[in-house]
Amino acid sequence: MAESTPELIHARPVFRPSVWIWAAIVLVLAAMFVHGLVTNPNYHWEIVWEYLFDPRVVSAVGWTLILTVAAMCLGILMAVTMAIMRMGTNPVLRAVSWAYIWFFRGTPIYTQLVFWGLVGVLYQRLSIGIPFGPEFFSFNTYDLITPAVAAILGLGLNEGAYLAEIVRGGLQSVDKGQWEAANALGMKRSTTLRRIVIPQAMRVIVPPTGNETISMLKTTSLVLAVPFSLELTFVSNAIGNKMFQPLPLLLVAAIYYLAITSILMIFQTRIEAYYGKGFDGEKPAKAGRGMSKRQQSILAAGTVHDDPTLEVTP
Numbered sequence: 001m002a003e004s005t006p007e008l009i010h011a012r013p014v015f016r017p018s019v020w021i022w023a024a025i026v027l028v029l030a031a032m033f034v035h036g037l038v039t040n041p042n043y044h045w046e047i048v049w050e051y052l053f054d055p056r057v058v059s060a061v062g063w064t065l066i067l068t069v070a071a072m073c074l075g076i077l078m079a080v081t082m083a084i085m086r087m088g089t090n091p092v093l094r095a096v097s098w099a100y101i102w103f104f105r106g107t108p109i110y111t112q113l114v115f116w117g118l119v120g121v122l123y124q125r126l127s128i129g130i131p132f133g134p135e136f137f138s139f140n141t142y143d144l145i146t147p148a149v150a151a152i153l154g155l156g157l158n159e160g161a162y163l164a165e166i167v168r169g170g171l172q173s174v175d176k177g178q179w180e181a182a183n184a185l186g187m188k189r190s191t192t193l194r195r196i197v198i199p200q201a202m203r204v205i206v207p208p209t210g211n212e213t214i215s216m217l218k219t220t221s222l223v224l225a226v227p228f229s230l231e232l233t234f235v236s237n238a239i240g241n242k243m244f245q246p247l248p249l250l251l252v253a254a255i256y257y258l259a260i261t262s263i264l265m266i267f268q269t270r271i272e273a274y275y276g277k278g279f280d281g282e283k284p285a286k287a288g289r290g291m292s293k294r295q296q297s298i299l300a301a302g303t304v305h306d307d308p309t310l311e312v313t314p
Helices: 017-039 045-051 055-087 091-106 109-117 147-172 176-184 189-225 232-243 246-275 293-301
Strands: 125-129 135-140
Touching: 045 246, 055 091, 055 147, 055 189, 055 232, 055 246, 091 147, 109 147, 109 189, 147 189, 176 189, 189 232, 189 246, 232 246
Parallel strands: none
Antiparallel strands: 125 135
């Protein structure tokens, strides 16, 4: 009796009219929104395109990126340091870490920026030396802490307090057995952190850190409190108020913020995929890839394990 070859199953998705109904509703609403943007003369799109690449605006975008990157670098450095100190065995360092996080998370960022802007009023000169003894170095405060430095310090130190809890949560997400295994192999605590714990914790740390980076990009608009007047929001508002057309320049700033945020989201997705290998985000191999039609038909019929002659080629 000839062996019959089972046929492939051609599955068809269930028709769901609600999907098409919601798609039509969203499409209509999106078309109405775009039509309102394009046809409304009050947006003054001609002014938007005129000032989109204005040298003052482009320079402000550069300063905004510098503030964002520098503040995040300082914040990450402080966060890793404080998280390790808080998880350590030294009670003094744990207390210092707790006090840092308590203070910088408990006071508004705007207040902190104002303080950094007035630090030269509180301390006209800064010196390095022995307390109640001789001074080795002394310099004018405003010569060292310029408005740009004050803005970076204010943003970075505040961000470090929030990131410290993110880093600590990521480090604690790694199973304690990893520490025990490393200790059994005689690895130092610093080596265990650098080569075993931190790489595994990155998949938990990266997503919220990416969100904090995007938030930092927009928080730079508060550096006016320092005062720092070369940032994108301040420059666009200044140009718009001078022309008595604030809305078009706000649209210019919004376009740049959206563009930069989109690029940051792409980088965040790539980094998440890199550190998520072996945990999530990996697509399984396509079923039936590399098989002949007969092998695929047997696989579809669920008889792979019943056929000892079946050889699946990778």
